[in-house]
Amino acid sequence: MTPFHAGELAIQERVGVRDHMAGAAAFIRDFMPEQHRQFYASLPFFFLGALDASGQPWATMLADDPGFVSTPDERTLHIGGGGMLAGDPLEGQLRVGDHVGGLGLEPTTRRRNRVNGEIVAADEGGLRIAVTQSFGNCPQYIQHRQHSAAPDDGHKVQVLRGVALTAADRELIARADTFFIATANMNEDAGRGRGVDVSHRGGRPGFVRIDDERTLTSPEFVGNFFFNTLGNVNEYPRAGLLFIDFERGDMLHIAVDAEIIWDGPQLQAFAGAERLLRFHVREVVRNVAALPFRWTDAQPAMQVARTGSWSEADRAQSAAVMSQSWRPFNVVKVVQESADVRSFYLEPADGFGVAVHAPGQYITLRVPAWAEGGAASQERSYTISDAANGRGYRISVKRAGVVSAWLHAHLAPGGQIELMGPGGDFVFEEGTQRPVVMLSAGIGITPMIAMLNSVLVNGSRTRHRHPIYFIHGAREVAHPFAVHLQTLAAGHNNLAVHVQRERLDLQRLRQLLPPGDYDVYLCGPAGFMQTMYAALRELDVPDQRIRFEAFGPSRAVLSPAT
DSSP, X not given: OOSOOHHHHHHHHHTTOHHHHGGGGGGSBSSOOHHHHHHHHTOSEXXXXXXXXXXXXXXXXXXXXXXXXXXXETTEEEEETTOSOTTOTTTTTOOTTOEEEEEEEETTTTXXXXXXXXXXXXETTEEEEEEEEEEEEOOTTOOBOOEEEOOOOOOOOEEEEESSOOHHHHHHHHTOSEEEEEEEEOOGGGGGGOEEEEEEEEOSTTOSEEEETTEEEEEEOOOOSOOHHHHHHHHOOEEEEEEEOTTTOOEEEEEEEEEEEOOSHHHHHSTTOSEEEEEEEEEEEEEETOSSEEEOOOBOOGGGGGOOOHHHHHHHHXXXXXXXXXEEEEEEXXXXXSSSEEEEEEEESSSOOOOOOOTTOEEEEEEOOBTGGGBOOEEEEEEBOSOOOSSOEEEEEEOXXXXXXXXXXXXXTTOEEEEEEEEOSOOOOTTOOSOEEEEEEGGGHHHHHHHHHHHEETTTEESOOSOEEEEEEOSSSSOXXXXXXXXXXXXXXXXXXXXXXXXXXXXXXHHHSOSOOOEEEEXXXXXXXXXXXXXXXXXXXXXXXXXXXXXXXXXXXOOOOO
């Protein structure tokens, strides 16, 4: 009875979310809710994915007056015959019995809904589609744009065909922040998941790399874990891509073979990427100025701020070899996090990139000599207190000594500092799928915030589906990142935040943590570390599941249990 076919289930299993996604099946219906029906009827354009006679998927945009997409009933979608544009690679290809994937998307509101089904009637009046799957999608990665009618200059649509990307095609892709992808699984044993799907992809301009005239590579960011696209590619690697020139009205259709890239330095260097999709070009169709609309410049989706571009990823790979060298970084922003903690945002001043860091790692700063007292230059290590973004580092420093006092007094926007790194072995271990406990005190909160920001993304998505218990010891109500933690907890059901202003001990941990098999991350002053480590042993947490880092001049030595 699952709406997911074998390919989708295999991807869910591989990333450790299959059990969690079993409950999500209820969101995939075989009928359209009333709000979806009203939404489709209001749209002047609609995205469609389908196969041609050779079995090649194509993605396209249909356009006509609002109302050309209608729903006679909750299980039937009708698309008017005037919606397909001249020169479309699906022109004349859609017949009774064919499966199609539909996507209604409204850039101004970032709303989108999906509807897949089978054509039960096709004539000059259009397509009548029996709905097999219907579900809503979140607004992630959708760029805000406003459309208007294209000028009527009497031009004829020019259709260009080839087997490789032209210079003009590559130019369009290089500046694209959006594309659409059609995939399919027509296996007889696919059950309710059998059919065609068309999906949206968005990122910063440059997020699709042009490897050569017949190869493209695109990152896959955190999504809804349905894995409709990847699941289809896992079963049937052909796909169809659609890039739109929003300024000139061109539609660039690309027929490709797709492959999933699961690991490697390119993936690690691209901020926000979970996987990569590589596309090998089979055929290209470009409809020049075919669309009857033009769009305003994009207002970027907030989710793309933490994602990278290929130029940044290339620089990150180059910067990795310089991690043991001192490099100048500019101070681009300073934020007062609490009475005695400031965050410093640092970006390279030498024109090179930012080496990728794992959440929990640190960088080392070289503070120059200063006149008072003739002090020599000093070196101090500070945890990077945010997830990787491909552009810079953030450190959050408590004013607690001579060097930190100098940083608070002298580092301001426009300033510069030398640093080395990143480095360190205290990092979040991905893929275990066990419940996580993040246990910190004082400025030991910084690696935990970096880990949380890496795992919990875009306001509501999480890379770790199991419970996360964030327990922090703080003396002040207005401790660093207090508001940020509240915001994260409000947006993620799997995160529980507890701030303790009294001493944390074994009894309190028993009250906060239900019995379970945990991965624990521990960071704070030496005394806190010793107390918590002993308490975790009493809770039968294995030593190999306790990862720790001590702060302050005295490094705690935590002996394994004997």
